[in-house]
Amino acid sequence: METEFTPITSLAGGALIGLSAVMLMASHGKIAGISGIVSRILPPSIQKESIPFGIIFILGLLLAVPIWNLFFVEIERQAVSDNYFILGIAGLLVGFGSSHGNGCTSGHGVCGLSRGSTRSIIATVTFMFTGFLTVYILRNTLGL
Amino acid sequence: MKYITLLFSGIIFGIGLVLSGMTNPLKVQNFLDLFGLWDPSLAFVMGGAIFVALPGFWLVQKQKKPFFSKEFDLPKRKDLDFRLIFGAGVFGIGWGIGGLCPGPALTSLTFFDIGIYIFVISMIMGMLIAKKI
Numbered sequence: 635m636e637t638e639f640t641p642i643t644s645l646a647g648g649a650l651i652g653l654s655a656v657m658l659m660a661s662h663g664k665i666a667g668i669s670g671i672v673s674r675i676l677p678p679s680i681q682k683e684s685i686p687f688g689i690i691f692i693l694g695l696l697l698a699v700p701i702w703n704l705f706f707v708e709i710e711r712q713a714v715s716d717n718y719f720i721l722g723i724a725g726l727l728v729g730f731g732s733s734h735g736n737g738c739t740s741g742h743g744v745c746g747l748s749r750g751s752t753r754s755i756i757a758t759v760t761f762m763f764t765g766f767l768t769v770y771i772l773r774n775t776l777g778l
Numbered sequence: 779m780k781y782i783t784l785l786f787s788g789i790i791f792g793i794g795l796v797l798s799g800m801t802n803p804l805k806v807q808n809f810l811d812l813f814g815l816w817d818p819s820l821a822f823v824m825g826g827a828i829f830v831a832l833p834g835f836w837l838v839q840k841q842k843k844p845f846f847s848k849e850f851d852l853p854k855r856k857d858l859d860f861r862l863i864f865g866a867g868v869f870g871i872g873w874g875i876g877g878l879c880p881g882p883a884l885t886s887l888t889f890f891d892i893g894i895y896i897f898v899i900s901m902i903m904g905m906l907i908a909k910k911i
Contacts, residue, residue, distance in 0.1 A: 637805045637817045644819040647798020648826025654791035655827070656834030661783045663844030663851050666791060668881040673905045690781050692884055694788015699888040701789060702796055709796060714803050714886075714893040720875060725883070725897040727872025729904025732880055734911075735865020736853070739800075739879040740791075742866070743824060746853075748831035753855060753862055760863050761870030762810075768874025769810040 655745050662687065667741020668695075669732035731761075780846040792885040798823040801886050803877025810874050865908070872904075 655666040664687070674681045675688040702709060715721055732738035735757055737746060742761075746754020799805040799819050809820035843849055873879050878886070878897055886894045 635804060636815050637799075637802065637808045637819075639817055640799055640819045641822045644798045644822035645826040647794045647796070647800070648823035648828075649830045650790050650794030650797065651823070652794075652827035652830030652834065654787045654794060655831045656838060657783065657787045657790070659835055659844065659850070660838045660841070661780070661787070661845045663847050663849060665852065666787070668879075668884065669905070672880060672884070672902070673909065676902065676905055676909060678909060686781070687784065690784045691788040691791075694785045694790075695792040695795075695881065695885045696888050697785075697789050698792020698796060698885050699801075702793055714878070714891060714897070715876070716893060718893060718896050721893050721897045722900045724872045724876025724878070725900025726904040726907075727868050728876065728879060728883070728897075729872075729901035729906075730908045731865045731867070731869025731872055731904070733865070733905040733908035735862050735867075735869055737866075738869060738881070739873070740881050744827040744831060745835075747824075748828050748835050749852075751853065753853070753858060756858055757862055757866035760866035761873060764867045764870030765810045765874040766812055768871045769807050770813065772875065773811060773814055 651740070651744060652748070655740075655748070658691075665741055665745045667737050667745055669729075669738040670736065670741050673733045735761075783846070791881065794827075795882050795885050798826070800879075801882040801889075806877040806879075806882075807874065 658664050658666045671688045671691055674684040699709070728738075737754065737757060742754040742757040747758060795801050800823060805817055805819060808815045808817035839850065876897055880901065883894065883898050883901060887898060
């Protein structure tokens with residue numbers, strides 16, 4: 635199914651993400667990389683000092699949709715595949731890959747690129763490429 | 779104040795994700811569907827974020843230290859290893875299949891959708907496995 639091209643809201647949303655990353659860097663000196671923030675508070679190697687930091691930031695993420703709905707037009711629950719098995723596999727790969735590769739779209743894609751990190755540039759090119767390839771195979775070969 | 783700034787950063791990040799379309803898995807998949815139903819919006823998300831973060835980080839790092847902590851906690855590694863590329867590659871496959879990455883997945887929890895719960899629980903399991911090996 636097609637989706638509408640939204641350059642203005644996407645650019646504005648991106649700017650907010652960038653603003654949040656700068657706020658986090660200026661206030662706490664940390665990278666706004668979501669996979670890292672979550673991964674650091676998971677066993678077996680929990681970083682104790684990262685716990686309050688991680689939990690409060692994640693709480694902020696969880697409040698975003700309710701706050702949005704309070705002030706703007708309520709957003710509809712957005713279409714997620716209704717195949718729970720496929721969603722489970724996708725989640726597993728996203729969790730494993732982002733933790734193993736030390737970053738996801740936010741840590742490598744936004745913060746890493748903004749810092750000019752070579753590792754992040756390589757990681758971003760890699761996950762964009764495997765993402766393109768996956769969707770291509772799913773839609774053109776498997777017809778999903 | 780320290781924690782209020784942190785909470786606000788999280789809220790702004792989440793609202794940015796919702797506004798930009800990143801919490802819409804179909805939009806993400808269409809961005810990745812270069813030769814099909816391509817929706818270039820997500821390139822604008824990244825562009826907008828970097829447009830703010832690049833000069834922002836540069837200005838912030840000219841300060842001696844962050845506001846509420848002793849020093850900047852930045853990744854120092856410069857080497858490229860197999861883990862980085864393998865991990866990023868696997869992450870991209872999952873991102874393509876589900877149309878969700880960690881930030882939008884967590885933000886979407888408050889849509890109260892069973893599919894999202896399953897995704898996030900599996901994602902945490904995946905992270906636990908990655909940390910074990």
